[in-house]
Amino acid sequence: MSTHESVDRPTRPGVPSSLQELYDLDTRPVPDALRADSHPDFGLTGIARDRYLSREFHQLEIEHVWSRTWQMACREEHLPDAGSHVVYDVGDLSLIVIRGHDGEIRAFHNSCLHRGTQLRMEDGQVDRLRCPFHGFTWELDGTMCELPVRGTFRTSIPTRTNSPRRRSAPGAASCS
Numbered sequence: 001m002s003t004h005e006s007v008d009r010p011t012r013p014g015v016p017s018s019l020q021e022l023y024d025l026d027t028r029p030v031p032d033a034l035r036a037d038s039h040p041d042f043g044l045t046g047i048a049r050d051r052y053l054s055r056e057f058h059q060l061e062i063e064h065v066w067s068r069t070w071q072m073a074c075r076e077e078h079l080p081d082a083g084s085h086v087v088y089d090v091g092d093l094s095l096i097v098i099r100g101h102d103g104e105i106r107a108f109h110n111s112c113l114h115r116g117t118q119l120r121m122e123d124g125q126v127d128r129l130r131c132p133f134h135g136f137t138w139e140l141d142g143t144m145c146e147l148p149v150r151g152t153f154r155t156s157i158p159t160r161t162n163s164p165r166r167r168s169a170p171g172a173a174s175c176s
């Protein structure tokens, strides 16, 4: 028996019976990647144990999968208010997914532009994103708003000071 054999599911009136039917009802554009619908037959051969333990394979997954694909970081309702955020870590990437004062959800690298300090360690709510090391601070839309003791730094301050942003998609808070 194939592991991808179709199964008759009970249907209820008004309730989509598939993910694609659910997308059809969405009032917002659905990313093309979510419309891709295929069921390749991977057979029944077991996957070698070292596939899960191999450092090299892990690096390949980061390079070819996790850094290139849309991922669901959280649901919109997990970010109810301005400043609500989640820290989303995958592989060697760490992102902050945060709701702005304008209601938009954005994703930023969880790394200070000055020395790379991790900006947020855990989920929560903030008025602004402030680096715990020297206090560089960004508004919720990634605009730099505070650069304390600018003159005391011997090395140059980067000219591009807005927080680097990742792509994010509406619906569930997804990012790539």
Ligand code: FES
Residues within 6 Å of the ligand: 112, 113, 114, 115, 116, 117, 131, 132, 133, 134, 135, 136
């Ligand atoms: S490392 Fe963030 S302000 Fe210096």
